[in-house]
Amino acid sequence: MVSVEISGIKLKNPVLLASGIMDEQGDSMVKAAKNGAGGVVTKSIGKEERNGYKNPVVIEIDTGIINAIGLANPGIDNFKDEIKKVKENGIPVIGSIFGNKDDFTLLAKKMEEYGVDAVELNLSCPHVKGFGSEIGQDPELVEEIINEIKRKVNIPIFAKLTPNITNIVEIAMSASKADALVLINTVKAISIDIYAKRPILSNYVGGYSGPGIKPIGLRAVYDVRKEMDIPIIGVGGINNWKDAVEYILAGAKAVQVGTAIYYYGFSVFRKINEGIEKYMEKEGFNTIDEFSGLAVK
Numbered sequence: 001m002v003s004v005e006i007s008g009i010k011l012k013n014p015v016l017l018a019s020g021i022m023d024e025q026g027d028s029m030v031k032a033a034k035n036g037a038g039g040v041v042t043k044s045i046g047k048e049e050r051n052g053y054k055n056p057v058v059i060e061i062d063t064g065i066i067n068a069i070g071l072a073n074p075g076i077d078n079f080k081d082e083i084k085k086v087k088e089n090g091i092p093v094i095g096s097i098f099g100n101k102d103d104f105t106l107l108a109k110k111m112e113e114y115g116v117d118a119v120e121l122n123l124s125c126p127h128v129k130g131f132g133s134e135i136g137q138d139p140e141l142v143e144e145i146i147n148e149i150k151r152k153v154n155i156p157i158f159a160k161l162t163p164n165i166t167n168i169v170e171i172a173m174s175a176s177k178a179d180a181l182v183l184i185n186t187v188k189a190i191s192i193d194i195y196a197k198r199p200i201l202s203n204y205v206g207g208y209s210g211p212g213i214k215p216i217g218l219r220a221v222y223d224v225r226k227e228m229d230i231p232i233i234g235v236g237g238i239n240n241w242k243d244a245v246e247y248i249l250a251g252a253k254a255v256q257v258g259t260a261i262y263y264y265g266f267s268v269f270r271k272i273n274e275g276i277e278k279y280m281e282k283e284g285f286n287t288i289d290e291f292s293g294l295a296v297k
């Protein structure tokens with residue numbers, strides 16, 4: 001069976017929609033699930049509406065994309081109905097939030113009130129000052145934020161970590177009170193226009209995602225799984241079922257898919273799930289848990 005349970009949340013399959021890709025609207029999240037996603041993670045939502053950066057905010061490169069959207073989002077007070085639409089369809093939904101230290105608890109409580117199944121803390125956006133990586137690179141701050149939310153909120157808390165750090169295990173340890181870890185967010189990167197002779201994105205630096213970052217994500221999952229016994233959701237460069245299986249063998253219990261949706265549309269969810277099922281049949285695995293972490297030595 002490809003169904004999995006993470007921190008008490010039952011997922012009919014382990015392939016989820018990643019935060020930030022076609023998930024600002026309830027309707028598109030429902031569409032992802034109807035095309036086979038086992039659950040959805042919302043766009044990261046903050047306290048107030050934000051427009052993000054001016055164009056260009058996304059650039060396609062050979063091995064993926066680099067984005068610096070700037071956490072554009074409608075603000076938490078305008079997001080209730082989007083969650084409602086997803087929940088009405090019986091789809092597991094994880095509410096992603098970002099903020100400064102004080103915002104996180106308030107946002108998590110609102111998400112809980114709106115009925116999400118879990119909250120995912122975006123501690124890792126690489127291109128917005130004060131809201132992302134700076135928080136996620138500070139183990140004490142991460143621990144403080146998670147402890148505070150765990151005291152005030154009753155649903156599971158997932159911590160999404162940044163790969164833009166020397167030792168991901170150290171930051172993962174500081175997030176050990178979370179109910180699951182989500183590894184990884186985008187990798188800090190730039191791309192240069194050789195004729196304009198300057199970086200292409202309006203914000204200069206952005207977050208790299210897609211096939212090129214898969215080995216980086218895999219290593220993060222592997223290293224953390226080796227040292228810690230905490231559910232891990234793998235994300236980064238998953239394009240097909242083999243990529244998903246690699247993440248599971250490295251220690252993930254579930255995976256998220258983002259950039260691949262730009263390449264293949266939502267049908268990628270069904271294809272990845274079919275591939276995982278066939279692999280399990282061939283290898284004689286009955287559950288995801290039977291092969292999660294098998295590659296970790």
Ligand SMILES: Cc1cc2nc3c(=O)[nH]c(=O)nc-3n(C[C@H](O)[C@H](O)[C@H](O)COP(=O)(O)O)c2cc1C
Nearest residue numbers: 018019020044122184185209210236237257258259
């Ligand atoms: C356009 C875009 C927007 C994103 N926005 C968010 C976001 O709001 N919150 C977040 O936690 N991650 C965000 N991400 C990161 C993805 O959720 C994911 O961690 C990353 O892209 C790696 O997975 P992928 O290679 O499958 O895309 C975004 C990624 C992209 C490409």
